[in-house]
């Protein structure tokens with residue numbers, strides 16, 4: 479049945495629209511507590527500076543798709559192989575999302591079902607590896623991700639994980655050292671891509687290393703997916719066998735994505751059967767790892783991927799980098815230790831312990847938040863502080879850029895951060911005092927700045 483013959487029978491077109499408009503009215507009537515909390519989160523986001531590098535801000539259109547009736551549709555499997563009836567509409571939705579994801583990344587294959595970036599990695603790992611097979615990945619404390627084999631994650635529990643590291647002096651990936659490690663470890667899978675790495679990643683080199691070691695290559699481009707779409711960072715899609723990403727970091731709904739380039743139909747032996755890699759990935763997605771897809775979320779992904787095909791989105795990715803470079807440069811000028819001396823992407827790592835003796839990442843995060851500046855503490859490579867204390871903070875520019883700020887505002891933000899970190903009175907690793915009138919004045923300056931750049 480086509481979408482036309484299934485006749486979208488809301489009694490009249492207006493009824494459908496009214497239904498949609500009643501959603502927030504219904505929430506307000508049904509649950510004042512949650513309604514007020516949502517209003518409060520809106521206020522918080524509008525009145526404070528959002529500088530968390532892992533965060534972004536999706537459009538109202540994406541939010542509308544998330545909150546739509548598509549959320550009610552239950553099915554299993556992929557388009558053409560569903561386990562429930564009534565999929566005429568959602569099949570079209572998923573096909574659109576897949577097509578647009580492929581267009582956005584110039585990919586041969588896209589799987590829009592992963593519930594998150596972590597789930598996308600989980601699917602690839604489950605598809606390729608048996609228990610105790612070897613993974614080579616960047617260490618968690620070096621900028622890697624939990625789902626790349628950290629001991630506290632299932633990926634570290636079931637697989638045999640070895641790490642590669644950044645150079646002790648430059649804090650940059652040392653491809654020769656990674657090559658040596660891959661030669662000696664002989665992993666079945668190499669993972670590249672990071673949560674805290676400010677410089678360009680050479681996916682071509684990683685593929686050469688993987689080929690030499692006879693390993694598959696997974697590029698987890700969660701943080702830089704938007705930059706990759708726009709061509710503001712080299713693409714992993716044709717170098718890695720698999721690229722994964724969360725979809726909220728580049729500015730879409732929460733969720734994950736697996737994309738494949740030229741290796742998508744390469745054969746893999748599964749038991750005694752040979753099948754294309756992409757098909758094995760689908761069978762591992764369902765029933766291997768996940769159950770029913772979140773179809774409302776897939777609708778929202780479709781809306782988001784359409785946005786990424788627009789000129790505004792593409793140009794914004796370059797502005798995000800320009801802003802990050804401006805913020806890094808201003809912080810350096812003010813005497814801060816910006817890790818690797820700057821950035822090539824949307825993210826900046828700052829060693830706050832090197833700015834003032836006794837200052838820690840957790841303290842910086844907290845006192846900045848007291849003043850309306852939202853960042854996160856971050857371990858730095860070879861950090862001697864615990865993960866809950868840290869020596870660093872991580873800053874990101876996607877949201878302030880989305881709201882229209884430019885290099886001039888980045889200088890103002892650097893000055894605000896600098897003033898807070900200079901003024902805070904250090905008591906212990908996690909304890910500090912901040913002068914109340916200084917705090918209020920800074921908060922006011924932050925609010926004034928934010929009010930000029932309303933949430934987009």
Ligand SMILES: *Cc1c(COP(=O)(O)O)cnc(C)c1O
Pocket residue numbers: 532593594595596597622623625671672673698699700701724725727733734
């Ligand atoms: C954020 C991130 C993820 C996890 O994505 P979730 O959707 O939060 O599970 C995976 N890998 C990297 C490198 C990330 O930065």
